Amino acid sequence: MDPYADSLAFGQRLQILRTRRGLTRDQLGGLVGRSGSWVKGVETGRLKMPKLEFILALAEALRVRDLSDLTGDQSLHVDLFAGPGHPRLAAVKAAVDAWPIATTREASPTTHIRARLASAWSARHSAPNHREVIGLLLPELIRDAQIAVRQADTSPERRKAQAVLAEVYSLCQFFVAYQPDAALLWRVAERGLVAAQESEDSYAIGVAAWLATQAHRDSGAAHYDAADAVNLSTLDYLAPLLDDASDDIRAIAGALTFEAGYTAARRGATGTAWRFWDTARAMAASLPAGFYDPVTSFSRAVMGAHAVTIAVELRQGGESVRQAVAAEATTIPSRPRRARHRIEEARGYQLDGQSEVALATLERAHEAAPETIRYNGYAKRIVLEEAESKSPTRRRRASELAVKIGLLAA
Template identity: 70%
Template sequence: MGSDATSNPLDHPLVFGQRMQVLRTRRGMSRTVLAGLLDKSPSWVKQVENGALHTPGLPMILRIAEVLRVRNLAELTGDQSMPVDLFIGPGHAKLPAVRSAIDTFPTVAADREAPSAAHLRTRLESAWSARHSAPKHRDVIGGLLPSLIRDAQLAVRQADRAPERRAAQAVLSEVYSLSQFFIAYQPDTALLWRVAERGLVAAQESEDPHAIGVAAWLTAQAHRDSGPTHFDAADAVTLETLRYLEPLLPEAPDEVRAIAGALQFEAGYTAARRGDTGTAWSYWETARKMAKRLPADYYHPVTSFSRAIMGAHAVTIAVELHAGRESVRQVAKADAEAIPSRPRLARHRIEEARGYQLDGQPETALATLVKAYEAAPETIRYNGYARRIVLEETEAKSPERRRRAADLAVRIGVLAA
């Protein structure tokens, strides 16, 4: 490494408070904002950072790690004997094959003819259906993606007329969208962004409103999950796409209305992450009105947007606003059984568990995470919020809660058997 290389402060033996300050600063988060998200005072944050207070206990460490989106607890604690990944799950066995398909571009003069866009779309729809119905959904789509990616890339390269090329680009964009669901929360952030960017480019080339909306929806999520300094970028993508879709909506098919509704909710989700209660609920209400314009049994295969999902979305808004009582109230109103997708139901159960914990009901939170595991084990295994709650409960005062939490921690791969 040259002498002008940038040093990483976390490579040095810093104490907990110093590490917390470095990570907070990297996230562009003030002490006041961090304190509010932890239900502490700014002076408490300052005292922890300057060493005036001792390192907090494990439950608070886990909450700090969640708020700061720490990938691995060792980054925060400095203790390499605690290499617990939170917001990055385990690398799936099929990740190398998917990565290879993404990174290997076929030439136009391949030794085979590409499938038609219509054929590829049928396969894509089957893949989405399989994802929604499978408990181990990453295993299923990880097996389908490599050939689907290669065939969609080849279809674009062999298309020799503009209409065919646009149709192939639309399918390729949505194949990349499916790939993002597989890659998310796995240990290859660069691959995730590569796929997101390629999906956006292919969608723009397709000139297809639905493909553009889906690619924007996923890109906004990638920005938001990168932390507060990326919230403005998430909003820019979301709101610009909504402005593009708005004049099309009166005559648009259901799938385009659904992606517009999903984007409206995303704007509310980002506002909730900011702590902007009024804006968050206003966008949720706008999205709810859009959902009511869809058939009662409609369910968007990518975003899950539908009438059935709006109750789950309300729980998410309340949880992101750290409103425990309101979260539980929204849990009671939501109809979880109306969600037909196993991974999306599991995600909703995790949001329910977050709400119960915010409301001081840890036993119910833990029981709800068990339900999430029963719906889709691979969803909870890769979810940082669930992993944090389970780890926190392994330190509970109740022996029975500790036992149940440890059992779930082993099943989701947070603790060794």
């Protein structure tokens, strides 16, 4: 059956989308704070279509990209977990899809490509419009890294080129994520994994696995096992190297350790989630005070933000707020990562019933990096829900923010 057919009732659409995500009724009910029998009642039509807050919660749990796919209301086209499609997406896609096997263009030295890559990461962290910045740089970076692999004369040179190519694909995945081209995202993720393995570079392997873990987890509950498989096997690979490892290797191991906790939190495994977070915190504490990994943001500074994320995913509103307050004194140097942290804080405040604070926190996220909030489904869900609030003040504030991030016309 096609959930996008106009004749289907809301409950039928819900059942089809739930089944496709591999969720039981009890699992979906737990994700939205309801019982499995409530889900059954909605699916069978015994209960009427729920209020907006539950429609948005169901859309989030099912990773529905467009609300009309769930509601059937073709006037309600709101992309939740996909952004509007960046103007530079086509050029980046063309570079990814290119096959420069017969090019006469001479390869740039890998040291030169790596220096440009470092500059691109630096620009991303400092820019409020970070997708625009890296979208401008990526096409040439991708082409040059591909050609460098193709024209490498020796095995060591080829491995170095593969490592650079893997890390260019990592930057590309940040650009492609949450854009309306899931196939491209997976193509980039898989090519990054292959290039990293060919490079035999431990850091490149760790980063590619870190991003693949996120791609699997963001695909929904049916893919959590795949996320864990990539994540935990990479941690096993890195473990023997850590005693004498450089800071960047220890940082990617720490980032992967947190990701294992993040996936556990999505599963609702409270003890496991916090245990992984605590291990990752100890790993971050062993790094130099000013260390900040440019890809994963792993550092001492980010562990407070990670604690907020764990608490939010476990739906622990009070704990989310407590961790948000504890993390407030720490400044995350990356603007997009800081904006993402504000969004996680806003989720926590909303869980705790502090909707005014949640909206104020989303406004701070928008100030830090407008492109981050524009592509974030959790932020859009809060804004849409509060735009229907009974409080005129909250309605006005949410509506103004909705205009800023493109959910409503000015």
